[in-house]
Amino acid sequence: MSTYPPARPNAVPHPRLGYPVFDIEVHSSPPDRESIAKYLPQRYRERYARGYVGPAQFGFSQRGGGHRTDGDVPGEQLHANHAAPVRRYLLEPFDIEWAICTGNFYFLSALPDADYAAALASAFNNWTVNEFVVQDPCLLAAITLAPQDPALAVREIERWAGHPRVVEIIVPTVSCLPLGNRLFHPIYEAAAACGLPVAAHPTHEGKGIAPPPTAAGYPATYLEFHTGLAANAVTHAASLVCEGVFAKYPDFQFVLLEGGISWMLPLMWELDADWKRLRAEMPLLKEKPSDYLKRQFFYTTQPIEEPKATEDLLHTYEMIGGATQIMFSSDFPHWDFDDPFRILPGKTGAELKRRILRENARRLYGRKLAALESAVAVAEAA
Amino acid sequence: MKTETASATLAGTSSGPRSTADETSRSGALPDSICVGAAADIPEGGRRIVAVGKISIGVFNVGGRWYALRNFCPHWGAELCRGRLTGTNAPAARTGEYNWGQVGTILRCPWHGWEFSLESGRAVFDERLKVRTYPVTLRDGELWIELRSKGGAQETE
Amino acid sequence: MTTTTTMNPSLTTAASIPTIDADVHVRWQADEDILPYLSATWHERWLRAPGGHTPAGLVVRPMYYDPDAAAYSAAMQGPGTVGAAAFPHPDVLARDWLEAHNLAAAVISCYDSPLIATYGDVDYPVEVARAVNRWITDRFLEADARLFGSITVATQHVEEAVREIHRAARHPRMVQVLLPAGARMPYGHAHFRPIFKAAAECGLAVAIVSGTEGMGTSNPPTPSGWPGTMAEMRVARTSVFTAHLTSLVTSGAFVDFPELTVLGMGTGVAWLPPYLWRFDKNWKALRSECPWLRELPSEVVGRHFRFGSGAITPVDPPGEFWRLLRSVSGSRLVIHASGAPRWDAQDPGSSFVLSSAPAALQAWIRSEGALAACPRMRIEQNQATLCGAGTSGSR
Numbered sequence: 001m002s003t004y005p006p007a008r009p010n011a012v013p014h015p016r017l018g019y020p021v022f023d024i025e026v027h028s029s030p031p032d033r034e035s036i037a038k039y040l041p042q043r044y045r046e047r048y049a050r051g052y053v054g055p056a057q058f059g060f061s062q063r064g065g066g067h068r069t070d071g072d073v074p075g076e077q078l079h080a081n082h083a084a085p086v087r088r089y090l091l092e093p094f095d096i097e098w099a100i101c102t103g104n105f106y107f108l109s110a111l112p113d114a115d116y117a118a119a120l121a122s123a124f125n126n127w128t129v130n131e132f133v134v135q136d137p138c139l140l141a142a143i144t145l146a147p148q149d150p151a152l153a154v155r156e157i158e159r160w161a162g163h164p165r166v167v168e169i170i171v172p173t174v175s176c177l178p179l180g181n182r183l184f185h186p187i188y189e190a191a192a193a194c195g196l197p198v199a200a201h202p203t204h205e206g207k208g209i210a211p212p213p214t215a216a217g218y219p220a221t222y223l224e225f226h227t228g229l230a231a232n233a234v235t236h237a238a239s240l241v242c243e244g245v246f247a248k249y250p251d252f253q254f255v256l257l258e259g260g261i262s263w264m265l266p267l268m269w270e271l272d273a274d275w276k277r278l279r280a281e282m283p284l285l286k287e288k289p290s291d292y293l294k295r296q297f298f299y300t301t302q303p304i305e306e307p308k309a310t311e312d313l314l315h316t317y318e319m320i321g322g323a324t325q326i327m328f329s330s331d332f333p334h335w336d337f338d339d340p341f342r343i344l345p346g347k348t349g350a351e352l353k354r355r356i357l358r359e360n361a362r363r364l365y366g367r368k369l370a371a372l373e374s375a376v377a378v379a380e381a382a
Numbered sequence: 383m384k385t386e387t388a389s390a391t392l393a394g395t396s397s398g399p400r401s402t403a404d405e406t407s408r409s410g411a412l413p414d415s416i417c418v419g420a421a422a423d424i425p426e427g428g429r430r431i432v433a434v435g436k437i438s439i440g441v442f443n444v445g446g447r448w449y450a451l452r453n454f455c456p457h458w459g460a461e462l463c464r465g466r467l468t469g470t471n472a473p474a475a476r477t478g479e480y481n482w483g484q485v486g487t488i489l490r491c492p493w494h495g496w497e498f499s500l501e502s503g504r505a506v507f508d509e510r511l512k513v514r515t516y517p518v519t520l521r522d523g524e525l526w527i528e529l530r531s532k533g534g535a536q537e538t539e
Numbered sequence: 540m541t542t543t544t545t546m547n548p549s550l551t552t553a554a555s556i557p558t559i560d561a562d563v564h565v566r567w568q569a570d571e572d573i574l575p576y577l578s579a580t581w582h583e584r585w586l587r588a589p590g591g592h593t594p595a596g597l598v599v600r601p602m603y604y605d606p607d608a609a610a611y612s613a614a615m616q617g618p619g620t621v622g623a624a625a626f627p628h629p630d631v632l633a634r635d636w637l638e639a640h641n642l643a644a645a646v647i648s649c650y651d652s653p654l655i656a657t658y659g660d661v662d663y664p665v666e667v668a669r670a671v672n673r674w675i676t677d678r679f680l681e682a683d684a685r686l687f688g689s690i691t692v693a694t695q696h697v698e699e700a701v702r703e704i705h706r707a708a709r710h711p712r713m714v715q716v717l718l719p720a721g722a723r724m725p726y727g728h729a730h731f732r733p734i735f736k737a738a739a740e741c742g743l744a745v746a747i748v749s750g751t752e753g754m755g756t757s758n759p760p761t762p763s764g765w766p767g768t769m770a771e772m773r774v775a776r777t778s779v780f781t782a783h784l785t786s787l788v789t790s791g792a793f794v795d796f797p798e799l800t801v802l803g804m805g806t807g808v809a810w811l812p813p814y815l816w817r818f819d820k821n822w823k824a825l826r827s828e829c830p831w832l833r834e835l836p837s838e839v840v841g842r843h844f845r846f847g848s849g850a851i852t853p854v855d856p857p858g859e860f861w862r863l864l865r866s867v868s869g870s871r872l873v874i875h876a877s878g879a880p881r882w883d884a885q886d887p888g889s890s891f892v893l894s895s896a897p898a899a900l901q902a903w904i905r906s907e908g909a910l911a912a913c914p915r916m917r918i919e920q921n922q923a924t925l926c927g928a929g930t931s932g933s934r
Contacts, residue, residue, distance in 0.1 A: 070464035070492035214782030231778035266809035274770040471830035477791035495824035
């Protein structure tokens with residue numbers, strides 16, 4: 001670790017916790033197209049090199065969006081296209097011990113061409129694992145899938161499952177169908193069999209082959225779009241439980257990235273009530289929906305919700321069984337970055353804080369951490 | 383990681399600023415004013431971030447006017463003064479009314495994008511929310527931040 | 540669903556407060572009833588129905604199967620007992636609902652009419668909307684002074700919709716414009732603004748009603764298309780409403796029309812506070828996109844949105860529900876609206892909201908909220924111990 005430049009002396013000292021933090025979400029991004037193109041089959045290189053990523057280029061103007069700008073050159077955007085800025089602006093200043101690189105290829109599900117999407121996923125995963133996470137011993141990899149062809153997606157899972165740094169599968173939340181649809185079940189079955197949680201991340205809602213980003217149609221502003229992303233998170237949560245994914249695969253674990261948390265409380269009220277009345281259409285469910293959600297559904301904190309009274313946030317966490325399911329995420333290097341030392345309300349108990357900032361993630365991703373940590377210990381002793 | 387003494391941290395400048403009362407800064411209290419270097423070293427559109435005791439202050443040169451404010455976002459403590467300088471659409475009375483203004487004097491926090499006026503230190507979305515601003519004076523080509531008095535921009539001749 | 544009323548001591552005092560049911564559904568008995576209001580051009584189409592299915596006229600054929608809903612059976616037109624889709628006759632409505640539950644007034648709407656705005660063509664829905672409004676005026680409003688009406692519009696043709704609002708509002712007991720939640724665009728878009736302007740000019744509220752999500756020409760009911768189960772579909776309905784709410788607030792509908800109230804019917808409300816936590820947060824960062832929005836979105840919502848109690852899922856313990864609403868200063872967000880005679884309609888005696896609401900909110904939920912939302916609504920003196928309630932609202 002000493003091979004990296006020291007973090008910038010921070011003029012605003014952070015409160016310390018006494019233990020390091022686990023960050024579930026870092027947006028690693030390839031520095032240039034060639035980084036990806038070289039891993040693509042010959043037939044796709046030209047189209048990618050020319051910039052074709054389907055409809056993903058269309059988007060809402062982000063007048064306030066973009067990336068963090070508090071690097072050495074103020075006002076200039078930070079990028080996680082190399083491990084050095086991640087170390088300098090994230091890992092060191094925020095005491096982060098492990099960070100999962102979740103990439104930025106969430107447009108894949110919007111592409112009409114399933115083969116091209118799957119090839120891009122493979123190429124991107126090659127770059128993530130072989131070129132990015134190897135740069136820093138604290139970085140872990142999430143494997144991005146294009147779910148259009150579940151068989152190809154399963155093959156991609158199996159290709160990476162044994163890699164020591166690969167701890168998670170990630171799919172875009174932009175989708176033609178709610179993620180609980182049985183077309184996707186082979187993906188979940190494979191991930192569960194490999195002991196890998198499946199995460200989902202928003203961004204390209206409403207693009208390409210997906211329906212509009214809100215169920216009332218296209219909104220007008222980024223403010224509406226970003227706020228409305230919660231709707232798709234709710235959609236997928238309800239779908240995963242009602243269409244029986246959790247019941248069918250007890251080892252399946254789902255991680256929602258950037259989707260918010262507190263809406264789960266009214267959703268649990270709703271689904272539990274509906275289940276009593278409509279259980280005939282959910283024959284796989286042996287317990288009430290909230291029972292599955294409290295065990296198999298995991299949340300990430302960023303962007304943390306900000307009610308006027310922070311007690312309300314902690315109260316919803318408690319009601320949904322969040323103490324074991326909520327994990328810290330920074331969203332580095334994006335504009336709505338969250339600081340692990342400050343986002344949790346002052347009244348958060350020490351035990352809950354420690355679980356959210358560290359322990360829940362260590363438990364969820366623990367299978368591979370033990371091996372990695374003992375390897376580090378051996379290396380340090382040598 | 384903590385900055386022990388006052389030091390300029392930007393643009394390759396590492397000479398510590400002189401203050402009117404160096405000994406008080408070491409004891410924790412702030413001096414009356416602090417020199418952040420030669421005005422000529424900060425070009426138009428440029429800025430410098432200096433640590434003064436336990437706090438950090440950003441000094442900005444916008445079109446020949448100087449601004450100084452606390453480098454600390456009241457939201458979650460980001461280094462506000464590393465944000466992007468831009469303009470904003472001023473609060474409007476009617477729909478469809480866009481008054482793009484304050485060009486170059488709106489500072490967007492690098493985390494979460496809150497907009498602050500360099501001039502007043504106030505957040506655009508809520509005027510009651512304010513970041514401390516300081517007067518900047520030019521003495522013999524040197525920039526001094528007046529730490530004791532409140533105030534905003536100072537015109538240079 | 541059958542909360543014992545004796546649990547809440549506030550109900551003994553509340554018994555003296557007149558109650559308005561802000562969401563009651565009516566429907567014609569025979570398709571021929573509408574013919575006098577339709578020009579001959581459309582008679583055949585009306586009687587044959589789009590799919591040759593009976594009952595004709597407009598046909599609600601939901602995509603998802605709900606074992607408790609009446610839409611699939613003859614009970615839709617049944618003799619008006621609770622559990623049918625709609626009351627077919629004002630006398631039945633009066634006997635089985637108003638008088639049975641001691642209601643001072645009801646806001647009625649045609650059960651099928653939200654569908655009109657989801658039709659693909661233009662001239663037919665324009666004419667059908669007008670016909671339904673004329674029918675509901677003659678058949679119900681003229682028959683019983685305790686009934687207040689909703690104006691159906693064809694959003695496909697905004698100019699005609701505006702014309703129809705002004706025409707139908709000539710009846711003094713038309714109190715709101717009805718829009719379906721299922722739509723091709725969120726309602727804050729400029730396309731729809733003249734409809735809101737007309738509503739505001741006439742002193743009408745706008746009610747956005749759940750039920751047509753994903754139907755006809757409206758967009759898929761979730762941002763990821765069609766879910767697999769009815770339970771998911773019920774959840775999706777809340778998300779559709781959030782899209783309209785966000786759009787209306789962001790686009791400045793309430794800057795343009797500061798007296799306007801938008802009602803959510805059949806949408807529930809418990810999902811709202813967490814949504815507003817995120818909306819408020821995002822506004823602080825992105826307000827420059829909509830500079831006319833000069834306060835927290837939750838403040839705007841708290842002033843301009845009201846939600847019918849009908850589709851609110853009972854929460855145990857109820858205090859959790861009210862706690863969540865309080866987190867966004869939402870104490871005045873809910874008004875009594877049953878959705879009767881729908882299978883899950885709650886009369887005032889069995890209402891989860893009324894049986895659990897704090898005493899201080901009883902008058903608001905029972906009548907003051909609806910009177911404030913619909914400024915044209917007045918309660919007859921003999922029913923009103925709430926003199927002046929219409930002016931003691933939120934504004």
